[in-house]
Amino acid sequence: MAVNKYSRQREAIKEYLAHTKEHPTADTVYMNIRATYPNISLGTVYRNLNLLAEQGEIIKLNCQDGSDRFDGNVKPHYHFLCNNCGRVHDIEMESIDHINKIAGAGFDGKIEGHVTFFYGVCPDCMRNE
Amino acid sequence: MAVNKYSRQREAIKEYLAHTKEHPTADTVYMNIRATYPNISLGTVYRNLNLLAEQGEIIKLNCQDGSDRFDGNVKPHYHFLCNNCGRVHDIEMESIDHINKIAGAGFDGKIEGHVTFFYGVCPDCMRNE
């Protein structure tokens, strides 16, 4: 696979991810794209999601609940998993890259970065209680 | 399943995890336990790993490479995933719970905790380069 050729399906996936904050799974993406492309194949969805993630156009989240989810927002930000409804929210916050140094203090290897998930109760679920 | 009954298999799994720092996958646990219990079933391994994790006797790590790994060390500590060899190491370090506050500043929900994975090059791989 040398150079990308345009495809409506891939474009639709990118477009869909750019306009949702839902952090959908591959299957959810599939369901939603089918509204416009009724016979898109699930394989196509998987292939394009992975392709886009490799190229840095989207982010593949290895969620703490075990599922893989996708995020069209590639600006650095953190994620929050609601223990109640299971949804993933974005968190805009100042950098916490200093924790790499803290970790490095007790470790002989080279720490290049970290992945952090916060969890708790999301705003929506707090209201409904 | 009302109350736990003793089983040698479960005990062996707990014992094995208590004495390794390998952060094995379910399949690796299976392989190792078979040395002593040649016809333990893979289902038994999965069932007990999840049971023990639910009861807080071991920890189930949802690793960044997508795999689930298990850790017999339940004392609070962090984990490091080597990008080179793929192994997971423990990191003993001071608490970074203050990042929960930082995250909370930009978020309306309730932040109860976080899960962090560090990544980079482990000590072993640094030597062999």
Added chain:
DNA sequence: ACATATATAATAACAATTACTATTATTCAT
């Protein structure tokens, strides 16, 4: 418009995990 290469849909294959079931082991009361 044509040649070449990539992408697709549909399906099959695959790996990781869970569910099922008949049998075995543990527990507890006698």
Added chain:
DNA sequence: ATGAATAATAGTAATTGTTATTATATATGT
């Protein structure tokens, strides 16, 4: 110790999430 009650097991089948295959369709450069 014996036996009844129940949880755990081994072995297998089923399910799920994901990737590979292949013939056809689509996009790109000349």
